[in-house]
Amino acid sequence: MKARTSKGLLAGLAATLIAASTLIGCAAPAAFADWERGADLSPGKTFAVTKSAQLPVDLDEREKALVTLVNTAIERELTAKGYVKAPVESAQLVVNFYVIRRMLQEVSVQSRDCYMSGRGELPPGTNWDSAAIACEESLVSEYQEGTLIIDIYDAARKELVWHGWKSRKSLPSDSPELPGVVEQATVDILSNFPPG
């Protein structure tokens, strides 16, 4: 249950960012953001994407490719919004990203055979509420959720000013869907930037 920084990043990113349609229907989960109210995040500012200290150092080739994918998607999205890429030494906004994973529970409610299907069979004095409950069964199981987090810092103040994230049920790290899911998560997160 406890969130932890992923060690094998994209074993995590992979395992992480995918949602099984059975979990949340077919609706895409939303991306969210929190930010410092009053911070100037207006387009036109310069930005640089840097490596988060929370990303592991020893990435394999697949993980490196995913990191590059997210980097590229961030640069593309911010540029499209009017921000200007710059060297990190002179950038006004510094952007980085990382992944956390945690175990969660999911609940699926199912109908099952019960007295309610044949009311006439119930003995006199039956508690109908109890009978109704018995007609449903909730199955609780665990799954791994991964969260892609994008942080944006005000370089001059060295303060975190924007924090965006999107969580999905994990996919296997070798899933062919993974790059697309990771890229889409990046786009979805940055759809909330700048706020307002």
Add this chain to the structure above:
Amino acid sequence: MFAKRWMSVLVFALMAGCHQFHVESQADPSVDFANYKTYSFSTTASDIPEGFTSGHLFNSIMQRRIRAELYQELTKKGFTQAARSNASFIISFSTGARQDVEAVKAGADQTGTGAIAGSATRVTRGALVIHFTDPKTQKLLWQGWAEAVMKGGEDLDEQVRAAVREVMRHFPPKAG
């Protein structure tokens, strides 16, 4: 978690605008809060309630927000922020979240994995905890906390500031 001599718990389930918090506070009954007028913020987070975990939302944006709201509330109440060496109490705080599986109808009350008779749903609860500690004795003088069901897409700034205000309504504790 607390000695028996602690005052009885104040429990409030309240509606504050559109925010529904469950708020509690505890105070050391031997403490005269009239003697505590200055405070400083701790550089470390407080413990969070059992079952809650602190996650990525307890970041520096959140910490600055809580500090700012506490500053406003304490200033209104006549308390003054001071250097740690001059503070009569130290404030630490934390936020966390917990996932529960809850029965939709009475009768489905099992937690953990497996089957539950009846309809159940998953609920995520957020908690804010605020501790006031005596810097000389390291004793906990007062603590307040708020819990609320978290829904995706809420305005965290508004929600957390409201939670701080609701918790701080119970500080300082009424004498007697």
